[in-house]
Amino acid sequence: MSLEDRLRAAFRAGEPSGPAPEGAWNAIEERAEARSRRRRRVRWGAWLAPVIVVAAGVPAFEGLTPGGHRAQVVVTTPSPASSVTAPAPIASPGVPTTLPVKSCHVTEGVPGTPYPAIPPTVTAAVPPGMSLAAYGGPLVILGPPGWDCEGTLGADAHERTVAFQPGTSVPDNFISQTTQTVEAVIGDMPSLGTGGPVGLVCPFFPAAKAAETAQGIPCPGPPPGENVSAVDSSRVTFEDGPRVAGTGIFSGGPNPAVAEAFFDPQTTAAGLATCVVAASEASVCGPVLADFTARYGPPPPASVVPWAALPLKPDASLFQTPPPAPASGAPPCTAAQLRGQAGPASSGGTQFMVRQITFTNISSAPCLLSGSPTSLVGVRSSGQTVDLKPDYHLPLDGAAAGVLVPGAVGVMRLGGSILCTTPGETVLLPGIFASVRIGIPGGGTVSAAPPSGTDANDELSFPCWATVSPLGVPGPVAPYETAAFQDLRIAISAPPTAVAGATLHYRVTLSNPTDATIALDPCPGYVLGFGPSSTPSAPRPPPAPQSTPQSTPERFYQLNCGQAKPIPAGGEESFAMELAVPPSEQGEVTLNLAFASTPDAHTPPRLIGPNMLRDPAHLTVVAPA
Amino acid sequence: MKRSDVETGAESLRSLFERRYLPMVRLAELLLGDRAAAEDAVQEAFARLHGRMEGLSDPEPYLRAMVVNRCRSAHRHGQVRARYVHQQRPEEPWVEDAAAAVADHNAVLAALRRLPRRQREVLVLRYYLDCSEAEIASALGISAGSVKTHSARGLAALAALLGGGER
Numbered sequence: 168m169s170l171e172d173r174l175r176a177a178f179r180a181g182e183p184s185g186p187a188p189e190g191a192w193n194a195i196e197e198r199a200e201a202r203s204r205r206r207r208r209v210r211w212g213a214w215l216a217p218v219i220v221v222a223a224g225v226p227a228f229e230g231l232t233p234g235g236h237r238a239q240v241v242v243t244t245p246s247p248a249s250s251v252t253a254p255a256p257i258a259s260p261g262v263p264t265t266l267p268v269k270s271c272h273v274t275e276g277v278p279g280t281p282y283p284a285i286p287p288t289v290t291a292a293v294p295p296g297m298s299l300a301a302y303g304g305p306l307v308i309l310g311p312p313g314w315d316c317e318g319t320l321g322a323d324a325h326e327r328t329v330a331f332q333p334g335t336s337v338p339d340n341f342i343s344q345t346t347q348t349v350e351a352v353i354g355d356m357p358s359l360g361t362g363g364p365v366g367l368v369c370p371f372f373p374a375a376k377a378a379e380t381a382q383g384i385p386c387p388g389p390p391p392g393e394n395v396s397a398v399d400s401s402r403v404t405f406e407d408g409p410r411v412a413g414t415g416i417f418s419g420g421p422n423p424a425v426a427e428a429f430f431d432p433q434t435t436a437a438g439l440a441t442c443v444v445a446a447s448e449a450s451v452c453g454p455v456l457a458d459f460t461a462r463y464g465p466p467p468p469a470s471v472v473p474w475a476a477l478p479l480k481p482d483a484s485l486f487q488t489p490p491p492a493p494a495s496g497a498p499p500c501t502a503a504q505l506r507g508q509a510g511p512a513s514s515g516g517t518q519f520m521v522r523q524i525t526f527t528n529i530s531s532a533p534c535l536l537s538g539s540p541t542s543l544v545g546v547r548s549s550g551q552t553v554d555l556k557p558d559y560h561l562p563l564d565g566a567a568a569g570v571l572v573p574g575a576v577g578v579m580r581l582g583g584s585i586l587c588t589t590p591g592e593t594v595l596l597p598g599i600f601a602s603v604r605i606g607i608p609g610g611g612t613v614s615a616a617p618p619s620g621t622d623a624n625d626e627l628s629f630p631c632w633a634t635v636s637p638l639g640v641p642g643p644v645a646p647y648e649t650a651a652f653q654d655l656r657i658a659i660s661a662p663p664t665a666v667a668g669a670t671l672h673y674r675v676t677l678s679n680p681t682d683a684t685i686a687l688d689p690c691p692g693y694v695l696g697f698g699p700s701s702t703p704s705a706p707r708p709p710p711a712p713q714s715t716p717q718s719t720p721e722r723f724y725q726l727n728c729g730q731a732k733p734i735p736a737g738g739e740e741s742f743a744m745e746l747a748v749p750p751s752e753q754g755e756v757t758l759n760l761a762f763a764s765t766p767d768a769h770t771p772p773r774l775i776g777p778n779m780l781r782d783p784a785h786l787t788v789v790a791p792a
Numbered sequence: 793m794k795r796s797d798v799e800t801g802a803e804s805l806r807s808l809f810e811r812r813y814l815p816m817v818r819l820a821e822l823l824l825g826d827r828a829a830a831e832d833a834v835q836e837a838f839a840r841l842h843g844r845m846e847g848l849s850d851p852e853p854y855l856r857a858m859v860v861n862r863c864r865s866a867h868r869h870g871q872v873r874a875r876y877v878h879q880q881r882p883e884e885p886w887v888e889d890a891a892a893a894v895a896d897h898n899a900v901l902a903a904l905r906r907l908p909r910r911q912r913e914v915l916v917l918r919y920y921l922d923c924s925e926a927e928i929a930s931a932l933g934i935s936a937g938s939v940k941t942h943s944a945r946g947l948a949a950l951a952a953l954l955g956g957g958e959r
Contacts, residue, residue, distance in 0.1 A: 171947070173900050174900060174919040174950070177898075177901050178822060178916065179920070180897045181818065182814070182815070183817060183818060187809055191809075191835060192809055194835050195835050195838040195839050196839075198835060198842075199840075785908060
């Protein structure tokens with residue numbers, strides 16, 4: 168039976184039969200009715216506020232019902248201080264302070280809609296020397312003392328609280344922009360769901376954008392002129408300068424709008440706090456916005472070891488035995504001097520396999536084992552041969568060019584993926600071979616086969632590409648070979664999209680599944696890289712340097728162990744990571760990371776550890792806007 | 793449903809439900825590996841179609857896309873646990889052929905579960921719903937070329953995972 172037929176049979180075998188269950192229809196009707204009720208409330212709520220302006224390019228929020236509590240028109244003089252940049256809304260350290268909450272009038276989309284009682288007091292972090300007040304209804308926000316405030320509770324539970332300069336007003340444009348001079352602080356939280364909160368923040372968070380796009384709702388990028396910077400994976404701050412009509416509520420007027428947005432992809436909860444004040448008053452914005460996010464946003468991520476670009480450097484102190492003898496004085500090994508054998512496949516994952524090929528010097532003379540294999544041919548049990556045309560991306564794994572004395576064993580590594588990954592097409596190398604013939608740089612070919620008695624799962628299988636390392640002599644064993652960090656599990660958390668040519672920010676979390684604390688000593692190096700989509704295989708490191716073995720490929724780095732703590736049993740440690748996305752990268756890719764050894768002067772770094780190559784992150788690289 | 797109904801957009805949600813509810817549940821189950829979550833996703837998709845049928849000349853692609861999207865959403869929100877392997881048991885375990893067939897189905901579904909999401913979606917749409925490449929592309933919001941690529945890679949991966957040998 169063909170694979171396609173097996174798929175069809177498996178898919179159909181569990182197919183429910185009989186008529187569609189009436190209970191399901193009832194459930195659908197109930198859901199539809201609930202949605203209809205919600206829409207009716209929304210429309211009714213909208214009637215309270217006949218003027219709803221949908222900003223260009225900003226999706227309308229389903230059920231945005233700001234209510235109709237109109238205030239007076241602002242008549243303040245436009246601020247000339249347009250060139251002053253509003254501060255980044257990161258609060259300076261504040262002192263926990265109990266503040267009374269001024270109760271704001273709340274306009275309800277559906278009169279009588281319950282909402283949490285406004286607390287009489289709240290505790291907020293107030294920077295020393297700064298005076299702040301709290302305004303409640305239905306959201307609690309901070310602002311300068313003595314301001315007026317209004318609240319809105321939409322029919323769909325959209326909540327907004329606005330505190331504003333007394334004697335002035337706030338526009339009744341409850342979406343975003345205005346040309347008026349506004350001095351206000353606005354806290355805004357739509358009800359959950361795509362089109363509402365997700366739409367509110369979708370320009371800033373890839374997960375939000377993906378959710379919107381999946382529902383067919385356009386999500387344009389941040390408006391021109393909006394200066395966005397990420398705080399962490401769930402928070403961004405941005406600034407709409409004077410006259411920049413951006414995402415900030417009431418942006419576009421003479422005063423800059425500084426804002427902080429958050430998004431929790433798990434709950435789709437999102438919020439946006441905007442602080443629109445004269446630039447000279449902008450110091451208030453930091454603590455105000457931070458308070459809003461702390462009050463309503465997702466919990467801040469656990470402490471993350473900051474990113475540090477630490478290229479992996481040789482560390483001679485780790486090597487307790489001398490490196491192999493210098494490769495000089497002996498002639499190159501020829502095939503006639505060598506007997507090959509294929510070792511078992513070892514793999515950190517299920518889709519990329521590496522095996523070691525050993526070469527025993529069966530002659531009576533030493534010879535120099537070095538260089539890359541000149542060819543790689545698969546030999547079927549029938550004798551048919553296939554040129555595997557390997558690439559040369561596999562490091563030598565702790566070995567280096569060296570003299571192979573009689574009886575000694577040299578090595579080469581041979582890897583391949585069982586998934587076919589050539590971009591744009593599928594190339595299936597006819598896969599299973601009884602042996603391989605390896606072209607020896609010194610001349611001739613050596614045949615290598617698995618030991619007799621190898622079971623079917625350990626045959627030489629190269630359905631897709633094959634990759635080889637140079638030939639060499641095993642070097643000394645360094646402490647990292649047995650380092651406890653190899654027991655750590657690696658997980659990558661990356662946004663679903665990355666921009667070609669830009670820096671990708673992501674996170675690597677090491678978790679300790681053992682019963683003992685694991686210190687990052689020696690400090691693991693790592694190699695990371697993109698692979699094609701659906702290829703959770705090895706990050707393909709650059710070719711092992713041959714002419715300058717002391718150099719370290721750029722993509723090998725060391726974790727920022729200096730700022731990491733020992734990882735207790737069952738604990739974990741997260742590391743902020745950065746990666747320059749190649750400008751040529753595009754489409755769906757995987758991002759992978761594996762521990763790498765620390766090199767010595769003769770050995771390039773190599774992938775180590777049983778936990779490499781697991782759970783790559785899948786993401787889509789898009790062209791820059 | 794009569795073809796003319798499709799052409800005039802006259803199909804009711806009820807008739808669409810009767811015709812396509814169970815296949816959609818199976819589709820969602822294959823994507824999610826969880827029958828309860830699948831039913832939830834499909835019911836939500838149907839509920840969202842409520843009141844929108846008039847504007848749809850052919851609601852089925854729309855329904856299909858919504859089900860796939862709901863499945864992705866359920867996955868993102870961690871609402872499902874893969875339970876492929878234990879869901880199918882031979883009704884007559886003493887019948888050797890039936891047991892072997894079920895074992896093979898389980899193996900196929902377990903291998904399917906290990907594929908990347910997009911490949912899984914393409915294979916299920918293609919080999920369960922017999923969707924054309926254009927229909928799959930429409931449901932997943934990708935190009936027909938990507939459908940081909942994901943399909944080929946998915947089959948290759950399945951073959952490898954199932955130990956199917958050379959292809």
